[in-house]
């Protein structure tokens with residue numbers, strides 16, 4: 001890489017859990033497939049997320065920012081209006097945190113097991129700043145949107161209503177898991193139990209998230225200044 005036009009794509013990863021896909025991205029930067037990128041930071045909404053340990057081992061700055069712990073919603077609140085208001089305020093504050101002039105600004109946000117549904121309060125300011133958001137989802141387009149996708153697919157496979165499931169990386173829009181697909185991979189069921197299927201799916205996910213992130217990062221790097 002020579003000038004600013006060839007500097008690595010600045011990536012912010014958001015993860016809520018074990019972080020094996022985050023680790024796949026970290027490893028891909030050092031081993032080559034993601035050499036066009038740099039992970040500038042991790043944001044997690046779960047203090048016990050193992051993704052934090054991975055960030056610390058990799059020397060990647062991380063933030064913990066939680067809907068309840070950071071005071072946007074009372075624990076156990078059931079009033080729908082209060083919950084909606086709290087989520088909107090959290091989302092707006094999270095966007096402000098991402099866009100703060102006190103931190104390096106990302107060009108791409110990768111959701112790697114981020115378990116919080118964004119409202120427009122996050123999506124709009126991020127889109128206005130020209131930052132793309134992509135998400136890894138363990139299902140095929142239009143199937144099993146939302147959380148627990150693999151478990152729900154497994155029930156359909158066992159019932160004989162499906163013979164395959166799949167995974168995808170997609171752009172993030174307000175409608176959950178309905179953004180334009182970037183890469184889609186079908187995964188045939190081999191008759192295995194749920195945990196074995198999950199393990200096999202996760203291995204495919206680790207490849208797909210790197211491939212999709214590298215593809216979008218390259219488009220960003222090549223599109224700078226155009």
Ligand SMILES: Nc1nc2c(c(=O)[nH]1)N[C@@H](CN(C=O)c1ccc(C(=O)N[C@@H](CCC(=O)O)C(=O)O)cc1)CN2
Nearest residue numbers: 114115116117118135137146147172173174175176177
């Ligand atoms: N507006 C969007 N937000 C998010 C998207 C998206 O496509 N549009 N993708 C998700 C990731 N995701 C599936 O890929 C997903 C994650 C979590 C949930 C969910 O129901 N979350 C619950 C809380 C669940 C929990 O804390 O365990 C919630 O937010 O209330 C659905 C889909 C990321 N965000």
Ligand SMILES: NCC(=O)N[C@@H]1O[C@H](COP(=O)([O-])[O-])[C@@H](O)[C@H]1O
Nearest residue numbers: 017018019020021113136137138146
């Ligand atoms: N709807 C979003 C969703 O279900 N994402 C899923 O969370 C897991 C994160 O694993 P990880 O923490 O080991 O990367 C992955 O299976 C990913 O597809």
